[in-house]
Amino acid sequence: MTTLTDDTLRVTPRAMRDELIAFTLMALLLASVPFTGVYPFFVMQALCFALLACAFNLLVGYGGLLSFGHAMFLGTAGYCSAHALKVWALPPELGILVGIAAAFVLSIITGFISIRRQGIYFSMITLALSQLLYFIYLQAPFTHGEDGIQGIPQGHMFGILDLSKPTVLYYVVLVGFLAGFLLIFRIINSPFGEVLKAIRENEPRAISLGYRTDQYKFLAFVLSGTLAGFAGALKVFVAQNASLTDVHWSMSGEVVLMTLVGGLGTVSGPVVGAFVIIAMQQYLAGFGQWVTVIQGSIFVVCVLTFRRGVIGEIAHYFRRSL
Amino acid sequence: MQALYAQLLVGLINGSFYALLSLGLAVIFGMLNIINFAHGAVYMMGAFVAYFLLNLGGINYWWALLLAPIIVGIFGMILERTMLQWLTGLDHLYGLLLTFGIALIVQGVFQNYFGSSGLPYAIPDQLKGGMNLGFMFLPVYRGWVVVFSLVVCLATWFLIEKTQLGAYLRAATENPTLVRAFGINVPRMITLTYGLGVGLAALAGVLSAPINQVRPLMGADLIIVVFAVVVIGGMGSIMGSIITGFALGVIEGLTKYFYPEASNTVVFVLMVLVLLVKPTGLTGRAA
Numbered sequence: 154m155t156t157l158t159d160d161t162l163r164v165t166p167r168a169m170r171d172e173l174i175a176f177t178l179m180a181l182l183l184a185s186v187p188f189t190g191v192y193p194f195f196v197m198q199a200l201c202f203a204l205l206a207c208a209f210n211l212l213v214g215y216g217g218l219l220s221f222g223h224a225m226f227l228g229t230a231g232y233c234s235a236h237a238l239k240v241w242a243l244p245p246e247l248g249i250l251v252g253i254a255a256a257f258v259l260s261i262i263t264g265f266i267s268i269r270r271q272g273i274y275f276s277m278i279t280l281a282l283s284q285l286l287y288f289i290y291l292q293a294p295f296t297h298g299e300d301g302i303q304g305i306p307q308g309h310m311f312g313i314l315d316l317s318k319p320t321v322l323y324y325v326v327l328v329g330f331l332a333g334f335l336l337i338f339r340i341i342n343s344p345f346g347e348v349l350k351a352i353r354e355n356e357p358r359a360i361s362l363g364y365r366t367d368q369y370k371f372l373a374f375v376l377s378g379t380l381a382g383f384a385g386a387l388k389v390f391v392a393q394n395a396s397l398t399d400v401h402w403s404m405s406g407e408v409v410l411m412t413l414v415g416g417l418g419t420v421s422g423p424v425v426g427a428f429v430i431i432a433m434q435q436y437l438a439g440f441g442q443w444v445t446v447i448q449g450s451i452f453v454v455c456v457l458t459f460r461r462g463v464i465g466e467i468a469h470y471f472r473r474s475l
Numbered sequence: 476m477q478a479l480y481a482q483l484l485v486g487l488i489n490g491s492f493y494a495l496l497s498l499g500l501a502v503i504f505g506m507l508n509i510i511n512f513a514h515g516a517v518y519m520m521g522a523f524v525a526y527f528l529l530n531l532g533g534i535n536y537w538w539a540l541l542l543a544p545i546i547v548g549i550f551g552m553i554l555e556r557t558m559l560q561w562l563t564g565l566d567h568l569y570g571l572l573l574t575f576g577i578a579l580i581v582q583g584v585f586q587n588y589f590g591s592s593g594l595p596y597a598i599p600d601q602l603k604g605g606m607n608l609g610f611m612f613l614p615v616y617r618g619w620v621v622v623f624s625l626v627v628c629l630a631t632w633f634l635i636e637k638t639q640l641g642a643y644l645r646a647a648t649e650n651p652t653l654v655r656a657f658g659i660n661v662p663r664m665i666t667l668t669y670g671l672g673v674g675l676a677a678l679a680g681v682l683s684a685p686i687n688q689v690r691p692l693m694g695a696d697l698i699i700v701v702f703a704v705v706v707i708g709g710m711g712s713i714m715g716s717i718i719t720g721f722a723l724g725v726i727e728g729l730t731k732y733f734y735p736e737a738s739n740t741v742v743f744v745l746m747v748l749v750l751l752v753k754p755t756g757l758t759g760r761a762a
Contacts, residue, residue, distance in 0.1 A: 213568075219571070221571075266747055266750050266751065269750060269754035270706075270754060270755075272568070273510040273568065273570075273571055274706060276510070276571060277510065277702040277703075277706050278750065280699055280702060281702055281703040281743050281746055284699045284700075284703075285740050285743035285744065288740045288743075291739075402699060406575060406579075409572065409575075413572065441587070442583050442586040442587045443583065443587060444583075445579050445580075445583030446579070446580050446583035446584055446587070448579055448583075449575075449576045449580035449581075449583060450576070451576070452573065452576025452579065453558065453573060453576040453577060455572075456562070456569050456576065457558060457561060457573070
């Protein structure tokens with residue numbers, strides 16, 4: 154079996170330096186958004202999806218496990234956070250924690266079930282599990298079915314940060330995104346991340362070296378699911394609602410698309426991919442259903458000719474790891 | 476009791492669709508190593524082709540039953556030749572992603588022209604009406620769907636497991652290089668296999684048109700249930716897919732009678748239970 158990305162470079166000091174430079178540039182660029190004419194709501198939304206895509210990429214790009222149900226973490230954390238904020242009237246920081254905890258528990262359960270099968274079976278199981286949750290949320294009273302949970306109070310984070318002010322909210326979301334991104338960056342470059350890559354490249358060999366690959370994959374799944382939940386909890390503050398759209402399986406497809414466009418198994422690829430796809434949806438909204446066709450075409454083109462994605466192609470060209 | 480039998484019948488009909496679709500998936504998976512995410516889209520195309528044949532060409536249901544699978548099958552073979560072929564040797568996840576993209580394109584195009592609502596397709600005259608079986612009233616068309624798809628499933632099983640062509644097919648799945656050395660055109664066989672699998676899905680689409688109406692998204696949600704069916708069955712054998720397909724349809728029907736709230740989820744719950752006990756699926760080989 155060939156690997157997903159054929160040219161992952163070794164983690165060298167130079168590669169680390171490149172990645173840190175890229176990270177600093179990205180952070181500076183994003184931090185300056187409120188001072189430019191760019192619509193902050195669009196960037197916040199894109200940041201939530203970027204975090205989701207990064208979390209997803211941790212699993213597929215480094216663990217070789219294509220989850221086709223990552224929307225279930227986004228949606229579950231969203232619903233739980235929204236419920237905690239609106240019905241239990243918890244402050245924002247605790248509301249986020251409730252969402253993360255829910256995604257954590259869910260990823261343990263679904264990970265335990267799905268990690269037992271590999272390859273496309275794994276994809277199909279995650280897809281089926283997320284569809285199971287979709288129907289549960291469709292019928293459960295606390296999600297309000299088709300209406301979703303709306304009018305969520307944004308509140309004051311830690312009692313001081315007024316999240317109803319767009320600029321404050323923007324920086325909170327940005328800090329959340331950067332924290333998540335750095336955590337993923339750290340995981341990838343840790344010994345754990347190296348083992349994960351080894352499993353992706355050649356699982357039988359990793360087993361013969363004495364690694365309990367199922368445990369590594371399970372841990373990667375839980376980390377990825379929990380971080381995806383973090384993205385879902387942040388998204389509640391941006392969108393001020395939690396709805397069935399976030400749990401539907403087409404959302405999982407969009408996450409895959411973002412990661413694929415940006416570059417599977419590249420550190421910053423999913424961020425670029427998320428911005429590209431969200432911008433596309435924003436500006437092509439007038440085309441109605443043609444957006445689906447365009448997205449499908451991007452899938453096809455990426456898979457046939459552009460498998461490395463935007464960042465992957467750039468990294469390949471410069472022979473750098475990004 | 477009437478309601479129970481009615482739900483059992485609905486379950487058997489859904490089971491027929493599950494069986495035909497998971498059978499096609501299994502055939503394609505065996506040869507191409509691709510989970511055909513476009514399977515729901517080609518099922519929908521089957522129904523639409525039948526609709527066009529009737530409304531534009533005045534061609535009746537019986538001809539549609541033959542022509543729609545051939546037309547959609549040719550479409551599938553073109554896809555295989557122009558796109559899927561290039562993925563040979565790559566990680567099979569790319570096959571899933573490519574076919575997912577194809578499904579989005581096909582469904583998006585149909586949604587653009589036909590919206591999301593259903594178009595009616597009349598039951599052919601010969602199959603109208605019903606029979607009184609004593610314990611229940613059986614609409615003829617529904618009985619026909621169950622019997623016909625069972626026959627098609629068994630014929631496919633016979634073709635693959637018992638004929639010379641099927642033997643080549645199974646051999647090529649095991650060792651394509653060796654089979655090629657015997658002078659058999661393996662790439663052509665792969666193309667035909669994809670056409671066959673897609674044709675089976677289109678046939679299911681034609682069968683379903685008079686019952687479920689013709690809608691662009693009719694396959695999109697069905698396909699996920701079929702994936703769950705495939706995971707439960709394990710896609711290890713052709714017969715396995717057929718039996719699992721019908722059995723799960725019936726179980727779903729029974730759930731609708733005894734505990735309707737769970738009818739949407741029962742297949743997925745079963746999938747979880749089966750995986751906890753037997754991670755390879757009921758008839759599955761190791762992944």
